[in-house]
Amino acid sequence: MSIKKNLYGTRSRCCSSKSLIVQSRTGGFITQNCESCGTPRRITIQQLPSLPCRHCGCELRKTRDRRGNYAYSCLTCSLSVRVADLVPKWQEHFEECGVGVGVDSATGSSNAW
């Protein structure tokens, strides 16, 4: 069973839409992407939504792992999970939705058109 979740950050400034938190292409890093136009923005740890622990129902603590990646941890169950492991990869989500993500070509890997 997948543990993937759709988590939302703050409302986007560009379109005033929900911003889906996704794993960026670089791995453990996450961004919040506007659901309307796909524009990624940085997300701060305070902007992460609150989540209950799947095991005990306590509210998970927002924290960082040793490498500085955002994570949720439950003190009661002494478990922690990286946010990046919970959320979908942004390519998966935004390409499935048919959003033409106009990533600038600095990375050379976006040829959506």
Ligand SMILES: [Zn+2]
């Ligand atoms: Zn937008």
Ligand SMILES: [Zn+2]
């Ligand atoms: Zn727990």
